[in-house]
Amino acid sequence: MAVTHLECKECKAQYPLEALYVCDRCFGPLEVAYDHSRWKPDVAELRRRIQGGPQNIWRYADFLPLAGGPPGPSGRLASRVGLPAGCTPLIRADRLAAELGLREVWVKNDAANPTHSFKDRVVSVAVTRARELGFETIACASTGNLANSVAAHGAALGMESYVFIPADLEEQKILATGVYGTRLVGVEGSYDDVNRLCTELSAERGWAFVNINLRPYYAEGSKTIAFEIAEQLGWEVPDRCVVPVASGSLFTKIARGFAEWGEVGLLDGRLPKMNGAQADGCSPVASAFAAGHDVCRPVKPHTIAKSLAIGNPADGPYALDLARRTGGSVDSVSDEEIRAGISLLARTTGIFTETAGGVTTAVLAKLAERGDIDPDERVVLVITGEGLKTLDAVRGTFETHTIQPTVEAFEAGVPGAVTV
Secondary structure, three states: OOEEEEEEOOOOOEEOOOOOOEOOOOOOEEEEEEOHHHOOOOHHHHHHHHHOOOOOHHHHHHHOOOOOOOOOOOOOOHHHHOOOOOOOOEEEOHHHHHHHOOOEEEEEEHHHOOOOEOHHHHHHHHHHHHHHOOOOEEEEEOOOHHHHHHHHHHHHHOOEEEEEEEOOOOHHHHHHHHOOOOEEEEEOOOHHHHHHHHHHHHHHOOOEEOOOOOHHHHHHOOHHHHHHHHHHOOOOOOOEEEEEOOOOHHHHHHHHHHHHHHHOOOOOOOOOEEEEEEEOOEOHHHHHHHHOOOOOOOOOOOOOOHHHOOOOOOOHHHHHHHHHHOOOEEEEEOHHHHHHHHHHHHHHHOOOEOHHHHHHHHHHHHHHHHOOOOOOOEEEEEEOEEHHHOHHHHOOOOOOOOOOOOHHHHHHHOOOOOOO
């Protein structure tokens, strides 16, 4: 297999493929390392193998950190993870593009995953690796979508699960987690408080915390968004990607996915311009980008975009470097702009996104208005979650016309109802 070891992103120290996540020399984060030169795949054959694979992320198993290797014709590997994530739609959004004065915009709608967010990708990889390492209990610290996914995967696989969330999380996300029978723990405090608690627990309990002690494997699942985008565009790289930024992991791993396929010859090797999107009420990466800093100053979140409310982003410095290196940026938008972004996407594409998608759509609009996007660019907007998870965000943003059940009442009470 191509996966070889874990490696520190700072000092490059190497570690075995175990439940480790931080370097004991410099305290830098660990990530999975691969050596694709070991197998030097024939590009045409590799493309055929991918296209003939299962309709989920395991069609890309050659590029994921698993001991079991790629799935066979029967898709046996896919059956090990319980819920089939991935292969979500990439939709050409001509009406959205026209409204923004752009030529070509595509929407990668990851709300089409089993629990309606991209987190099913990362949890599928983390849980599969957890089973390979012999764990029986899975857990997470979450702002909502990850909680849904961990609880659902635990239920599907018959694994015990513990989910830790901020106690003031959106009710819809709490309900969509507890229904799976997980042990749901609301913590008084922000996500950063939740994450600190779970980091302590991960050192004491023999559990697989998917986004802590299994984080190097978990993060790799985000690469599959890039793989799918490239495959769905006919093995081509878009000119620009607009992606929400919370911890920064999704943002950086999408770029890594494009880069890995460039290394093996599946793509031309060019990275798209990477634009990150944050909310004004939690914008440590955007603020650092604007100030020209290389590190992020932690903040206390206060925004309707709770799924992005990570005040101390672990991958913030790497997100900053990526945005600058590719000619992109990291921008933030207000809560009102977030609501407008949700509405804009819905009325031009028919896609109802959660607040994180409102952030991303609003940043795309800001980039277009600012003139940062060449009108001839091919732009991909990454939507990571379903709007039914954050219904309060759109409450009061439209009008319902209540009438008596008569034609006269309809014509009198509904604007545009009378034709001439």
